[in-house]
Amino acid sequence: xxxxxxxxxxxxxxxxxxxxxxxxxxxxxxxxxxxxxxxxxxxxxxxxxxxxxxxxxxxxxxxxxxxxxxxxxxxxxxxxxxxxxxxxxxxxxxxxxxxxxxxxxxxxxxxxxxxxxxxxxxxxxxxxxxxxxxxxxxxxxxxxxxxxxxxxxxxxxxxxxxxxxxxxxxxxxxxxxxxxxxxxxxxxxxxxxxxxxxxxxxxxxxxxxxxxxxxxxxxxxxxxxxxxxxxxxxxxx
Amino acid sequence: xxxxxxxxxxxxxxxxxxxxxxxxxxxxxxxxxxxxxxxxxxxxxxxxxxxxxxxxxxxxxxxxxxxxxxxxxxxxxxxxxxxxxxxxxxxxxxxxxxxxxxxxxxxxxxxxxxxxxxxxxxxxxxxxxxxxxxxxxxxxxxxxxxxxxxxxxxxxxxxxxxxxxxxxxxxxxxxxxxxxxxxxxxxxxxxxxxxxxxxxxxxxxxxxxxxxxxxxxxxxxxxxxxxxxxxxxxxxxxxxxxxxxxxxxxxxxxxxxxxxxxxxxxxxxxxxxxxxxxxxxxxxxxxxxxxxxxxxxxxxxxxxxxxxxxxxxxxxxxxxxxxxxxxxxxxxxxxxxxxxxxxxxxxxxxxxxxxxxxxxxxxxxxxxxxxxxxxxxxxxxxxxxxxxxxxxxxxxxxxxxxxxxxxxxxxxxxxxxxxxxxxxxxxxxxxxxxxxxxxxxxxxxxxxxxxxxxxxxxxxxxxxxxxxxxxxxxxxxxxxxxxxxxxxxxxxxxxxxxxxxxxxxxxxxxxxxxxxxxxxxxxxxxxxxxxxxxxxxxxxxxxxxxxxxxxxxxxxxxxxxx
Numbered sequence: 001x002x003x004x005x006x007x008x009x010x011x012x013x014x015x016x017x018x019x020x021x022x023x024x025x026x027x028x029x030x031x032x033x034x035x036x037x038x039x040x041x042x043x044x045x046x047x048x049x050x051x052x053x054x055x056x057x058x059x060x061x062x063x064x065x066x067x068x069x070x071x072x073x074x075x076x077x078x079x080x081x082x083x084x085x086x087x088x089x090x091x092x093x094x095x096x097x098x099x100x101x102x103x104x105x106x107x108x109x110x111x112x113x114x115x116x117x118x119x120x121x122x123x124x125x126x127x128x129x130x131x132x133x134x135x136x137x138x139x140x141x142x143x144x145x146x147x148x149x150x151x152x153x154x155x156x157x158x159x160x161x162x163x164x165x166x167x168x169x170x171x172x173x174x175x176x177x178x179x180x181x182x183x184x185x186x187x188x189x190x191x192x193x194x195x196x197x198x199x200x201x202x203x204x205x206x207x208x209x210x211x212x213x214x215x216x217x218x219x220x221x222x223x224x225x226x227x228x229x230x231x232x233x234x235x236x237x
Numbered sequence: 238x239x240x241x242x243x244x245x246x247x248x249x250x251x252x253x254x255x256x257x258x259x260x261x262x263x264x265x266x267x268x269x270x271x272x273x274x275x276x277x278x279x280x281x282x283x284x285x286x287x288x289x290x291x292x293x294x295x296x297x298x299x300x301x302x303x304x305x306x307x308x309x310x311x312x313x314x315x316x317x318x319x320x321x322x323x324x325x326x327x328x329x330x331x332x333x334x335x336x337x338x339x340x341x342x343x344x345x346x347x348x349x350x351x352x353x354x355x356x357x358x359x360x361x362x363x364x365x366x367x368x369x370x371x372x373x374x375x376x377x378x379x380x381x382x383x384x385x386x387x388x389x390x391x392x393x394x395x396x397x398x399x400x401x402x403x404x405x406x407x408x409x410x411x412x413x414x415x416x417x418x419x420x421x422x423x424x425x426x427x428x429x430x431x432x433x434x435x436x437x438x439x440x441x442x443x444x445x446x447x448x449x450x451x452x453x454x455x456x457x458x459x460x461x462x463x464x465x466x467x468x469x470x471x472x473x474x475x476x477x478x479x480x481x482x483x484x485x486x487x488x489x490x491x492x493x494x495x496x497x498x499x500x501x502x503x504x505x506x507x508x509x510x511x512x513x514x515x516x517x518x519x520x521x522x523x524x525x526x527x528x529x530x531x532x533x534x535x536x537x538x539x540x541x542x543x544x545x546x547x548x549x550x551x552x553x554x555x556x557x558x559x560x561x562x563x564x565x566x567x568x569x570x571x572x573x574x575x576x577x578x579x580x581x582x583x584x585x586x587x588x589x590x591x592x593x594x595x596x597x598x599x600x601x602x603x604x605x606x607x608x609x610x611x612x613x614x615x616x617x618x619x620x621x622x623x624x625x626x627x628x629x630x631x632x633x634x635x636x637x638x639x640x641x642x643x644x645x646x647x648x649x650x651x652x653x654x655x656x657x658x659x660x661x662x663x664x665x666x667x668x669x670x671x672x673x674x675x676x677x678x679x680x681x682x683x684x685x686x687x688x689x690x691x692x693x694x695x696x697x698x699x700x701x702x703x704x705x706x707x708x709x710x711x712x713x714x715x716x717x718x719x720x721x722x723x724x725x726x727x728x729x730x731x732x733x734x735x736x737x738x739x740x741x742x743x744x745x746x747x748x749x750x751x752x753x754x755x756x757x758x759x760x761x762x763x764x765x766x767x768x769x770x771x772x773x774x775x776x777x778x779x780x781x782x783x784x785x786x787x788x789x790x791x792x793x794x795x796x797x798x799x
Contacts, residue, residue: 051277051282052277054278055277055278064277106286108285108286108287110285110287118287121724122290122291122294122295122724123287123291125287126727127727128264128267128290128727129267129286129287129290131287
């Protein structure tokens with residue numbers, strides 16, 4: 001978890017250096033959500049990249065291990081009731097795997113269109129080599145609902161998935177005396193960043209880039225961009 | 238990390254586990270392969286478990302053919318048809334032999350000089366015959382004296398001694414069977430008893446069926462004749478009484494309690510408490526009284542369906558899809574049927590049944606007797622009714638467009654009929670010591686070694702899935718040792734540990750060779766690994782023991798050998 005107020009104050013301190021680049025809480029919340037999603041999505045591409053290069057035995061220094069550790073904060077499991085497909089929650093992001101039998105048997109993911117290939121005796125899914133595929137349906141409101149279909153049917157199965165990080169929210173009350181918003185950490189909709197604490201620096205850089213574009217302060221944007229490039233080079237070289 | 242974590246006491250007390258340690262399941266091999274060979278920084282970066290499972294099954298099949306030990310075998314007493322059906326998981330035989338009175342196997346040899354071809358139906362002038370009204374049912378008149386070509390519901394057997402009908406103190410269960418099908422006087426007979434399971438009394442419904450090819454047939458005509466029986470009310474008139482004890486030791490009166498009528502019914506007073514289910518004898522509630530056992534009417538239906546008859550014959554209203562048996566319901570005929578009931582008998586027919594949309598259908602014969610509301614008692618165990626069905630024909634309404642087989646017993650050619658009726662040539666010990674060959678006395682030239690034996694011969698009709706035996710094997714016990722591809726149920730798919738590494742290498746090579754961008758050098762490397770591992774497994778499984786070899790080689794110095 002990264003403290004949302006720490007990030008906001010850091011961003012303000014960097015962007016507001018000549019009293020000309022103030023970022024309102026509403027703007028910050030928008031930038032914060034965008035930055036968090038970008039970093040979160042990048043994990044999956046980084047994981048793909050680092051799986052292609054030799055790693056090392058130390059989980060603390062192995063890049064694959066580090067990213068998996070960061071992603072582990074977002075792993076969730078939902079249990080099906082009987083053979084019914086569980087309705088995946090709104091914060092569902094990506095499926096990790098589907099398993100059953102006390103998680104001992106993992107189902108293989110296939111495309112729904114490919115299931116017609118898996119009908120011959122040697123390829124038919126069995127209780128030991130089950131398959132699953134994702135389904136999507138749109139309700140009357142236009143909302144897309146994802147679900148999982150397992151073959152052959154099993155009584156109860158678990159869907160392990162990554163959820164979306166919750167939207168960060170720097171909540172505040174407006175002080176009549178100070179004429180500016182004051183941080184309110186006790187608001188019901190208050191939300192810190194859910195990313196790993198090591199991402200605080202990256203969050204600041206990304207929000208600063210967005211803020212720089214917003215306030216037309218290209219120096220700030222360039223600074224943030226340069227810092228980010230330096231950080232990426234250090235991590236991935 | 239220890240492999241054997243089983244409880245030793247459990248092992249020695251469970252015969253199903255004996256020897257299981259020498260095998261490893263294919264499922265375990267697939268899971269281990271996925272864990273050790275597949276993943277980042279592994280030989281295979283990414284592979285679908287389904288792909289690995291496919292190659293694992295292929296490896297198991299390939300190695301079953303020429304590496305693993307052949308452990309499967311079946312024994313039958315050869316019926317007078319002289320045909321043995323190939324096993325459901327048969328791929329090839331390793332040895333076929335007959336057994337003598339001492340239990341010693343005598344190898345039978347394949348013959349190359351006969352076969353069982355598809356014999357085309359010809360008109361009198363020799364031209365091919367494309368008739369209408371050709372019977373599509375094999376063995377439709379049961380003239381073979383058996384249920385040859387027909388499938389049948391389960392038969393039930395009695396746990397006790399059989400006896401003669403109408404004889405007190407014996408069960409009327411010829412052949413120790415009490416619910417079964419049989420062919421009597423070249424007609425099909427269904428024998429139906431009450432069923433009693435878990436407190437429910439019910440009747441039974443048998444089915445006998447056959448699959449028919451209707452690929453190029455549009456309409457069929459169905460005809461059959463059947464005999465059914467009407468219901469008969471029970472009587473409490475005590476004609477003869479005997480005394481027996483129930484399982485609790487109580488003295489109870491056991492009496493004939495219904496009348497044998499026109500030969501279609503028979504009820505014997507077994508004198509045995511509880512009849513075939515002695516453990517339930519305490520349920521008998523009419524101790525000291527006589528039962529009025531109502532005999533139900535019988536119903537026969539003959540019809541066609543897209544599904545076969547049901548194996549289960551009990552009308553017991555149990556759970557699941559098997560009970561009560563659908564054989565008792567007209568809904569089992571999803572195309573059409575004809576019916577006889579409550580004493581009806583004679584021929585009935587059904588013309589112009591539309592089968593255009595079906596490539597295969599089943600002709601099904603069902604018989605039903607609903608033994609409802611009858612008191613439980615020992616007599617029920619020996620009470621049964623019979624139905625009789627014969628001349629079941631299904632004919633194409635219009636002239637056929639396909640060549641027809643000659644025989645009504647489909648799959649039987651005159652070549653086979655002649656071969657099985659002959660005394661095998663190896664048993665004809667012609668010494669040629671006669672007027673023609675006298676000048677060759679004592680000389681034997683040109684004998685064919687494969688015929689120089691008296692054990693008998695066989696040939697395998699792969700097309701129809703049968704093994705045909707020479708006539709001198711009839712009635713003998715025959716053993717078929719065979720190999721399968723080992724791809725049965727998941728529990729059956731297991732690998733000897735002596736060949737476990739070979740299976741891993743087999744899968745590894747197959748997975749890699751199915752990928753693109755793999756260099757020929759890499760492919761050859763894994764191929765050599767696989768080859769070496771399989772060769773090692775073969776050596777291990779060939780089970781050569783130095784002491785056994787030594788013992789055999791000691792015979793080398795004997796002067797007389799055979």
